[in-house]
Amino acid sequence: MSQNNWPxxxxxxxxxxxxxxxxxxxxxxxxAEMALENARDVYTRRSEGVSIWVVESSNITASNPENNxxxxxxxxxxVYRHPxxxxxxxxxxxx
Amino acid sequence: MSEKxxxxxxxxxxxxxxxxxxxxxxxxxxxxxxKTHIRQISQHAHSEIVGMLPEGNWISRAPSLRRKVAxxxxxxxxxxxxxxxxxxxxxxxxxxxxxxxxxxxGKAKYSSIFNYPTVTWADMGAIGxxxxxxxxxxxxPLCSTSYGPYARAMIRVCKEESFHQRQGFEIMLKLANxxxxxxxxxxxxxxxxxxxxxxxxxPTDAExxxxxxxxxxxxxxxxxxxxRQQFIDQTVPQADLLGLTIPDPDLKWxxxxxxxxxGEIDWDEFWQVVKGYGPSNKKRMKDRVGAWExxxxxxxxxxxxxxxxxxxxxxxxxxx
Numbered sequence: 001m002s003q004n005n006w007p008x009x010x011x012x013x014x015x016x017x018x019x020x021x022x023x024x025x026x027x028x029x030x031x032a033e034m035a036l037e038n039a040r041d042v043y044t045r046r047s048e049g050v051s052i053w054v055v056e057s058s059n060i061t062a063s064n065p066e067n068n069x070x071x072x073x074x075x076x077x078x079v080y081r082h083p084x085x086x087x088x089x090x091x092x093x094x095x
Numbered sequence: 096m097s098e099k100x101x102x103x104x105x106x107x108x109x110x111x112x113x114x115x116x117x118x119x120x121x122x123x124x125x126x127x128x129x130k131t132h133i134r135q136i137s138q139h140a141h142s143e144i145v146g147m148l149p150e151g152n153w154i155s156r157a158p159s160l161r162r163k164v165a166x167x168x169x170x171x172x173x174x175x176x177x178x179x180x181x182x183x184x185x186x187x188x189x190x191x192x193x194x195x196x197x198x199x200x201g202k203a204k205y206s207s208i209f210n211y212p213t214v215t216w217a218d219m220g221a222i223g224x225x226x227x228x229x230x231x232x233x234x235x236p237l238c239s240t241s242y243g244p245y246a247r248a249m250i251r252v253c254k255e256e257s258f259h260q261r262q263g264f265e266i267m268l269k270l271a272n273x274x275x276x277x278x279x280x281x282x283x284x285x286x287x288x289x290x291x292x293x294x295x296x297x298p299t300d301a302e303x304x305x306x307x308x309x310x311x312x313x314x315x316x317x318x319x320x321x322x323r324q325q326f327i328d329q330t331v332p333q334a335d336l337l338g339l340t341i342p343d344p345d346l347k348w349x350x351x352x353x354x355x356x357x358g359e360i361d362w363d364e365f366w367q368v369v370k371g372y373g374p375s376n377k378k379r380m381k382d383r384v385g386a387w388e389x390x391x392x393x394x395x396x397x398x399x400x401x402x403x404x405x406x407x408x409x410x411x412x413x414x415x
Contacts, residue, residue, distance in 0.1 A: 006394065025179055026182045031397075
């Protein structure tokens with residue numbers, strides 16, 4: 001059997017102009033060009049997209065769920081970042 | 096990690112699933128959860144891939160261009176579904192090559208329904224109507240399963256699957272309303288595919304070893320027997336509409352239960368096919384392994400070409 005394994009690519013698709021690219025899934029391909037072509041066939045057979053990004057999975061750095069506490073919890077006690085933290089008289093309109 | 100710590104983590108994990116939270120690839124999970132999911136998702140992926148073979152048989156012999164483009168699109172969808180599912184499975188830390196290796200060596204199973212031959216064009220109708228019908232009943236609950244990548248793949252699969260069943264039913268409808276020979280052909284296909292389709296929903300609850308755990312992890316929302324009853328109840332009126340007879344003399348409406356009663360399923364046949372002695376097991380594996388081996392040089396050439404292009408690009412960059 002061949003030892004040459006095609007690397008894994010992550011596929012992002014913009015479903016229509018005005019929307020962001022969203023992660024659709026992944027696939028194996030020899031290079032970026034082939035990854036784009038395969039992404040078209042695998043993820044946009046029914047007009048699901050107008051633009052595709054592919055990025056080799058090994059190039060993605062992901063946060064570790066074990067660190068979720070230190071990463072995301074500090075935001076929980078910063079209520080003053082939300083508009084509802086501020087008391088205003090009812091007479092104030094449009095704010 | 097100590098045994099107590101693992102037990103604690105397991106409790107937190109089970110509670111998350113009970114709250115309908117999704118599990119994502121990098122989250123901690125019990126080893127059994129990972130293994131069970133690799134087994135089920137890969138079996139599912141293998142079924143999509145092997146499932147292309149019985150239908151591929153008829154692409155070049157479809158009776159019209161309309162039927163041919165539909166069948167081609169369906170088989171292409173199945174390739175896509177296999178790929179979504181393999182990708183979901185790989186997030187659990189197993190490589191694509193290991194997955195293929197398990198299929199090709201016979202270690203991994205695929206749905207036993209694909210070990211039956213497709214001998215007439217009507218089989219394309221019966222497969223779409225019955226086999227895809229049973230598959231949809233199995234798959235819809237999986238859209239809300241606990242493992243995020245699997246649930247997301249299943250949502251895409253289910254969205255695409257309904258055309259498969261409709262195109263099958265349309266084929267049956269056309270044949271059933273055609274010449275007497277065509278109607279016979281449709282009846283013959285129903286006769287051959289009915290019982291294997293019922294078996295497809297899995298062993299009876301009493302025999303099913305994984306049900307309890309799978310229910311807890313939302314890999315299953317209804318038992319095999321419940322799914323089978325649902326399939327029968329929805330399919331019988333469709334057969335009536337076609338004017339075809341379901342090959343079960345014991346099939347009758349039960350006023351009391353509000354369901355159809357049905358005859359004994361030949362589980363010996365089911366286990367024979369699962370164990371590799373179905374009519375087409377050998378052919379399916381030979382074709383699948385053959386396609387993979389004969390494609391080796393293509394995969395190697397593509398990789399060599401990609402490396403050459405990359406090198407050339409770097410050489411040019413350095414020269415500038």
